Amino acid sequence: MRRNDELLTVRQILDELGGVSRRTFYRWRELGHAPRGLKLPNGEIRVYRSELAAWLDTLREAS
Numbered sequence: 001m002r003r004n005d006e007l008l009t010v011r012q013i014l015d016e017l018g019g020v021s022r023r024t025f026y027r028w029r030e031l032g033h034a035p036r037g038l039k040l041p042n043g044e045i046r047v048y049r050s051e052l053a054a055w056l057d058t059l060r061e062a063s
Helices: 010-016 022-031 049-059
Strands: 007-009 045-048
Touching (some): 007 010, 010 022, 045 049
Antiparallel strands (some): 007 045
């Protein structure tokens, strides 16, 4: 995480993933297959943009 790294909401993450459903995202979290995030005291999830990018890199297949 960089000092000025942006915290993304679940909605922003879903938009970046091209329309993955909220239910699917939370299921991935339950299974440990989602990017690491922060759970705020109000229960909302936030993910640093750099964490999302790193997670997406792990999904990249060798060509």
